[in-house]
Amino acid sequence: MQVFCVIEKTGDEYLAYCDELRATASGDTEQEALNNLKAAIAELLKHYGEEITGPGKKRVLVEVV
Secondary structure, three states: OOOOOOEEOOOOOOEEEEEEOOEEEEOOOOHHHHHHHHHHHHHHHHHHHHHHOOOOOOOOOOOOO
16 A cells, blocks of 8 residues: 655654554654654554445545646
């Protein structure tokens, strides 16, 4: 599964988040924040996978100009 994530520096740490899945994580480095976000998303999918990716749901890429 591929999702769009954002990483930003906030003070002394980095914040990584995925609006699509409402997942957020932080870390001391960009890579640590991203790794923590991946772990958070994996847990979300483990517990709520069918609700997130189940039947009747379709992901589309929309370009806004």
